[in-house]
Amino acid sequence: xxxxxxxxxxxxxxxxxxxxxxxxxxxxxxxxxxxxxxxxxxxxxxxxxxxxxxxxxxxxxxxxxxxxxxxxxxxxxxxxxxxxxxxxxxxxxxxxxxxxxxxxxxxxxxxxxxxxxxxxxxxxxxxxxxxxxxxxxxxxxxxxxxxxxxxxxxxxxxx
Amino acid sequence: xxxxxxxxxxxxxxxxxxxxxxxxxxxxxxxxxxxxxxxxxxxxxxxxxxxxxxxxxxxxxxxxxxxxxxxxxxxxxxxxxxxxxxxxxxxx
Numbered sequence: 001x002x003x004x005x006x007x008x009x010x011x012x013x014x015x016x017x018x019x020x021x022x023x024x025x026x027x028x029x030x031x032x033x034x035x036x037x038x039x040x041x042x043x044x045x046x047x048x049x050x051x052x053x054x055x056x057x058x059x060x061x062x063x064x065x066x067x068x069x070x071x072x073x074x075x076x077x078x079x080x081x082x083x084x085x086x087x088x089x090x091x092x093x094x095x096x097x098x099x100x101x102x103x104x105x106x107x108x109x110x111x112x113x114x115x116x117x118x119x120x121x122x123x124x125x126x127x128x129x130x131x132x133x134x135x136x137x138x139x140x141x142x143x144x145x146x147x148x149x150x151x152x153x154x155x156x157x158x159x
Numbered sequence: 160x161x162x163x164x165x166x167x168x169x170x171x172x173x174x175x176x177x178x179x180x181x182x183x184x185x186x187x188x189x190x191x192x193x194x195x196x197x198x199x200x201x202x203x204x205x206x207x208x209x210x211x212x213x214x215x216x217x218x219x220x221x222x223x224x225x226x227x228x229x230x231x232x233x234x235x236x237x238x239x240x241x242x243x244x245x246x247x248x249x250x251x
Contacts, residue, residue, distance in 0.1 A: 091186055091210050092179040144179035147214055151176030156221030 001123065003082030007113055010051050012082070015120030022071045023061050026051040031076070033102040042073035078107045078130040080123050085112035093129075093140035107133075164229035165237050170221070173247035177218030181248035182210050188239045194230025196240065207240065 001009045010026060017023055025043030034040050043049065049061050049070045062070045079099050089112050090096070099108040109126045113119060132139070171177060177185070189196045189207040196207035198216055200223075205212030207226070218224055228237045243249075 087187070087190060091183040094179045094183075140179065143214070147178045148175045151178060151217070151219050154217060154219035154222070155176075156219050 001080045001082060003113075004084075006054070007082045007084075008119055009082060010053055012119040012123055013051065014053065015118075016123065017061060017065055017069050019120065019124065020068075021124075022069055023049065023051070024071055024074050031101065033104060034075075037104055039076040039101050039104050039106065040073055041076050076101070076106055077134070078109060078127055080126055081108060081110045082113050082119065083110050085114060092144070094144050164227045165233050166225065166227045167237060167241065168223050168225055169241060169244040170223050171218045171244070172220070173250045174220060175250070176220040176222070177213055177216065177224075179210070179214065180250070181218075181243070182213035184243055184248055185213055185240065186210050188243060189236060191239075192228075192230070192232045192236035194228050194233040194236050196226065196228045196233075196236055199225040199227065 001012060003009050013023060013026065024041055025048060028044050028047065029041050030044060031039050031041050050058050051061055052058050089110060097108045097110070098105045107130055111119070111122055111126065129139070173181065185207055186209065197204050198207050198213065200216050200218065203216050205216055207213065216224065226237065226240055
């Protein structure tokens with residue numbers, strides 16, 4: 001997750017941890033490109049598994065949530081950008097954006113943040129949907145193909 | 160007092176009709192305005208601010224649909240919608 005300071009990355013991460021997901025790092029993430037062309041991420045050794053939550057300060061995640069709430073490293077599958085609403089968001093997901101990290105293309109999802117929106121829920125759905133796409137099931141594209149097929153069959157000829 | 164709605168009949172001229180991409184463009188354009196905009200075809204009327212709605216109206220290539228806009232900025236909204244139709248949703 002990326003985003004401007006104060007947009008709610010850490011709070012969203014915390015809510016995801018409470019849902020059973022695990023933290024790799026907060027704020028500073030070290031990455032390298034693997035020989036398989038993937039991006040591997042891990043935390044800075046000194047600060048790892050700590051998070052800063054506004055109003056509370058620094059917390060140690062595994063002490064609060066248990067050892068299952070952290071992992072030492074992970075491969076990067078998707079980047080989620082938390083953004084102020086611009087009105088220019090992707091509405092269908094048919095043409096997803098990507099990001100170049102050390103020559104590796106990573107799917108990048110821009111999520112508009114509004115007060116009252118459950119961002120953890122939405123980030124979770126974004127990540128699950130991305131996983132589904134990687135398994136070959138792209139719901140947005142499949143629906144669009146189905147509609148194009150129907151529309152083309154119903155084409156109205158001139159004259 | 161309700162304002163008189165602006166109504167136009169517009170022809171779908173792009174290759175594939177109103178599928179996801181044109182629907183998204185329509186929703187983005189309509190979303191910029193405060194007025195109500197509806198798209199109507201064969202007795203089916205949907206909001207121009209709903210992607211899922213627009214994908215159900217069977218906007219076949221070559222077909223004609225009815226667009227109505229009512230509200231303070233209806234004129235500007237209609238102009239932008241018309242431009243999308245006239246430019247084939249910038250496809251083809």
